[in-house]
Amino acid sequence: MKTVRSMVLVSSDPESQKRGSTEIYAAFEQLLSQYGLSEEVQLTYATDIGNSTAVPLVMIYPEAVIYGPLLVSEVPHIVEEHLYKGRIVDEKLAPRYALSGRIAWLQARKGTLPAENRVVLKNVGLIDPESIDDYIAQDGYQALGLALTQTPEEVIKTISDSGLQGRGGAGFPTGLKWSFVRKAAGAKKYVICNADESEPGTFKDRVLLEGDPHRTIESMLIAAYAVGADEGYIYIRGEYQLALQRLEAAIKQAEEYGFLGKNIFGSGLNFHLHVHAGAGAYVCGEETALIESLEGKRGEPRSRPPYPTNEGLWGKPTLINNVETLANIPPIIIHGAEWYRKMGTPSSPGTKVYTILGNVNDKGLIEVPMGITLREIITIYAKGMKDGNFKMAQTGGSGGSIIPSSLQDTPMDFESFKKAGVALGSGALLICNENVCIVDLAKVLINFFRVESCGKCTPCRIGTKRALDILTNISNGQGKMEDLDELENLSHDLIALSNCGLGQTAGTPLKEMLNYFRAEVEAHIKLGICPSGTCQMYN
Ligand SMILES: Cc1cc2nc3c(=O)[nH]c(=O)nc-3n(C[C@H](O)[C@H](O)[C@H](O)COP(=O)(O)O)c2cc1C
Ligand code: SF4
16 A cells, blocks of 8 residues: 555535536546556545635645636646646636635645544554454564664654654653653652543544554553653553453463563563553543552542652652553654654644544544644545534543634644644544534533542632533523623633643633634523524523
């Protein structure tokens, strides 16, 4: 299978179809095959391309150009000139007026490819997850062998140079975290894989663990060697029974093959690995609550500092990484930091696994380069919106952000999202159409935080309850304009004063609701109507 070098997207809205887009697609398909380009040029339909008077449109990446209106008879010229010879066909470019509002987006997309690129999911669905031999046949445990020929510092440098950032939600630089644990004083250190994955709508780690359990073990071994740990834990969500069984079986196999245990490969590395199933508390995904839980205590987040990198499990330096973060390690060690940096964006290299759900035609799991836009995900992979236009998306389960329509073309990478004032989160994309009410969505989110709050600190314990009461009043038609000030204060206090990320992120849906959808909330209060027709209004 060749690597995809170009993508061709053919518009497929009703007007495009009326004007021949199906025939255009078929012509591309036939010509790509004729030129022997079918594997390296990915052909797909695109929906929701925005208003245009120049349909049918054809978008081509990575040049990020749009041709249109296109006739079937013009397809051979485009294939030969653009896709075969690499020359843009200027005379067929869609006129600027037809692309109003999309020029800046196109410029930002130049040089990037929104193609699926399975790096961490490479083996999933292809190998027998219960066979260590299958994993080894796919170069499994080769990265470990390679890492053991280097010094721990060299391994950490490669991870730092790759620019890998944590995929558990916060995007902390992985190499930097490893170096903190490496430098921390003490002979006993731990590595923990955070597989708690309790964010609503997120199931990427489950798929990774069920489909390729040895990858997590190999990555943890490399991490252990790099930071100087001899013991590790995989803290897995209790409901993930299949993943748990496969991990336990994989650990047994790895022990039998000598990959786990004492003096691995005669290198002097000792590493013992345990699996611990959580008991259903969302807060136990927060790293310090997870540590408390592993120690057999109530799962409450600790105050920080000290950070786990210095004082973690049983007071010892501890490295905690998410399943997806760790799954990036073996390919980086094998192919190098430079190879990794070729994917994604300069500030957020690599790929990201997303779970797509909500009001779209196609739901599921994808792995795409960092920097892809929400519009591209909806257009290419979700096959367009269902039962209405795009209104907003919620990223990263309840810990993410609400992304309004105006940010649909913002590159989805840690830096661009931060600049835009939103968060990438852990990888769920709940996509909502106009029939979803912002007050209702905020209510669902805040209720989740209220239920899952561990109750240790006041802003979170009381603030989430108070916010839910106010939102419920608003959606019942009993809201007052002063409520908006109170929600703003609550949001501020949750973000600024909560002890851990749960309370802090509980403040974000309130803030974003008021930032992006204030008029809709005000309509509930002032006019007594729910513009989406969702809430029960009594006046
Ligand atoms: C309430 C809450 C729940 C969390 N749940 C998870 C989780 O299920 N999995 C995860 O990897 N990180 C979770 N995190 C983030 C972890 O605290 C930690 O940042 C992460 O495991 C670090 O790994 P990374 O650097 O590889 O991203 C959660 C954080 C908070 C505040
Ligand atoms: S913010 Fe919420 S979940 Fe976090 S420690 Fe405080 S009460 Fe517990």
